[in-house]
Every structure is written in C-alpha cells, then in structure tokens.
Amino acid sequence: MSSILSYVQPTANSPWGTYLSQVDRVIPYLGDLARWAETLKRPKRALIVDVPIEMDDGSIAHFEGYRVQHNLSRGPGKGGVRFHPDVTLEEVMALSAWMTVKTAAVNLPYGGAKGGIRVDPKKLSLKELEKVTRRYTSEIGIIIGPHSDIPAPDVNTNAQIMAWMMDTYSMNVGGTATGVVTGKPLHLGGSLGRVKATGRGVFVTGREAARRLGLDLRGARVAVQGFGNVGSVAAELFAEAGAKIVAVQDHTGTIVNENGLDLAGLVPASRTDGGAVSFKGGDVIDNEAFWEVACDILIPAALEGQITAERAQKTKARLVLEGANGPTVPTADDILAERGVLVVPDVICNAGGVTVSYFEWVQDFSSFFWDEDEINVRLDRIMMNALNNIWDTADKHKITLRTATYAVACERILMARQERGLYP
DSSP states (O other): OOTTGGGOOOOTTSHHHHHHHHHHHHGGGSGGGGGGGGGGGSOSEEEEEEEEEEOTTSOEEEEEEEEEEEEOTTSSEEEEEEEETTOOHHHHHHHHHHHHHHHHHTTOSOEEEEEEEEOOGGGSOHHHHHHHHHHHHHHHTTTOBTTTEEEEEOTTOOHHHHHHHHHHHHHHHTSOOGGGOSSOOGGGTOOTTHHHHHHHHHHHHHHHHHHHHTOOSTTOEEEEEOOSHHHHHHHHHHHHTTOEEEEEEETTEEEEOTTOOOHHHHHHHHTSTTOGGGOSSSEEEOGGGGGGSOOSEEEEOSOTTOBOHHHHHHOOOSEEEOOSSSOBOHHHHHHHHHTTOEEEOHHHHTTHHHHHHHHHHHHHHHTOOOOHHHHHHHHHHHHHHHHHHHHHHHHHHTOOHHHHHHHHHHHHHHHHHHHHOOOO
C-alpha cells in the first residue's frame, strides 16, 4: 500500500470507495491495457498543507488544505478548489480521480487534480477569506502552475478567489501568470460562458439523452437537487426548452409545484439567506420526499453520495443527469439500471465547466479571446461528440453509459501511460 493510500480507509459508498468500484467495473473492457489499471487506483501526488492566518480579532487560526494530482499522463492537472467544513483527503482524492476520467472522456489535454480547504467560508470575513486563499495558494504553489496543475472554482469558491490565487502565484514567480487558474474575472483573462458552462453541459447532454429516449422536453417534469450555478442554469435552459421545473432542493429545504416553479422568481429568492424555500410560488415539503416527486428528469447537482440504494428505489424519473460529482453510489447505480432508468454520468454530464476552462486556458496563452456564441458552439460540439462516442461504446458492449464513459476515458489514460513508459 502506498503512503498516500494509507491515509484513507474507504468504505463501499465513500467517495474514494465509489471511484474504485467504478474502475473495477471497467477493467474487463480494457483489453491489454488492463495491466496498467492499478495506475488508476493510485494518486500520483497528494499535498497536505497547514493554512495559518491571523483572524480579524488578532487570534491565529489553522485550517487544513489539500491538493491532489491523481494522474498527469495526458497533460497538466486540472480541477477545482472547494472551501467546505467537511472537506477530507479522501474526498479530494476521489474528486481528482473523477477529473482524470472527465478530461479524458471529452478528450481534453489534461490530467486530473483537485484541491480543498476544510473551512466554512460563511464564518470568515472577506479579509479573512482572502488571507486563507492567499496562504493556501502559497503553500500549494510548489506543485501548481500553467503547465503543471491549473486550479479552478468549485464548491464555495468563485472568480474573486481565483483572482486572489492568480495574483498570489504571480507575485511568487515574479510575473503575471493568468493561465495558472481558470474561472477568473473577465478582465483578468477569464472566458465568456464559463459561469454557465457546467449547467449548459448538463442541458446539452440531457437534451440528447431525452431525444434518444423519445422523451419530449416540452412538458417534461424536472426535479433539481442543488440550485447553485449548475442546478439553476440547467433548470433555466430546460425551462426555455419547454420543460417544467416541478421541484427544487437546496441547503434550506425543498419546494415543489406540479404545474412548474416560476424560475424568474425562484432563482433570485434562492440567492438570498432564505434560500429556495423563501419563494412563495410552491409548497415546502420534507427533504426526503424530494426523491419521490413525480418527474421525468432528475438532476442531482449538489454533493456526492446523494442517490443511495433506498432513494434509487423511490425515484420516478426516467432520466438522471448527474450535475454533481459522484452523486450516485454503486449500489444505487445497479438499482437504477435494473429499473430501466438511464443515468448520464457525472464524468460526461458535468464536463462543460472543465471544457470552457480549457478554452480559457488556451485563450490566456494566445491572448486572443472568443465571443460567447463561439464558446457555446465549441462547447456544444465537444459535448455532443463525446456523448455520441460513449453511447456507441455502450451499445456495442451492452453496458451502462457510466461504464462506457470509463471504458473510453480509461483507454485514453492508460494508452498515454503505456506509450510514455516508466521513467527511469
């Protein structure tokens, strides 16, 4: 057992345990490349850092931070940074591994990485948040860079935090390095279309999946768990296509309206302290009842591990679009497949964000920027081509879309590993 793996004790439904199960299922489809499969189960590098700052009251606080590079065979590491009180090394390991698969699934020239700090940013002042961000960036600066590992926003991080990270790294290397992070403000080298990219990717893959299922989006009922950038953008795009958003769940609770929630009022309400349940255009129900709402499309866009075996038995959806990373545990995956529920897996469904991050990175190097229409056209084309390739693989081997996605992605990853060879 490697020193990195000795720090985690995964269970079957924990993030890293879920990822390992997904890898095991794809090994029979890797042919001669299966001899390299252990590569997928071992992160290349994990950095654990102490993040000390002086708080506004003069006290000294310490936070634990992580940056994990899972695999760099196909290019520099790519993956977000999340600020959350429940961040763990195991979670970040799993998220970095899913990024490896995700970037390979859509054939971007990246490997997978992820970062996080165990902190509740809501309890920090803006000044304290900046200090945490800058100190963390300084600590992980030894392994990140425009050609080695490129962070991006994730849970509870945004363009402002990316600007602080870019500035801190730039000060330490003695020159402005806009390409060290993506998801930056536009005037610091950010890309148009980045904020809505992940939600747009969920919609694009969902639209194609619905077409193949013979599900008309006009009048289709959609339930969304998680109503941040991903869930709310996907909901708005489905509503524009004629679907009805019948249920939304966020951190404040669950609201439903079988005739469709008015997003023009719900989205602004969800951005207030009262959250989605403060909106008066629907009924508030118990959170667990969300999983039994009558719907055609279910979009889990919150955190990992949300669709358990019990919830998989309850859902009435025909189509699950994984806007979040790792929202479905393996036992639930099996139940959904047995029930004939189609799951478009996270590693393709929510890959719109990293795809436009790639566009931003390319634009930063060339100092030439595209308009939003061009961004969206390029994004839609990459997402559709990737999904169609994966769907053909699923049909060929009579396997689920998730296993097919892993088959396509892992073949690319392990082929790169094999062709590069082992050094020294």
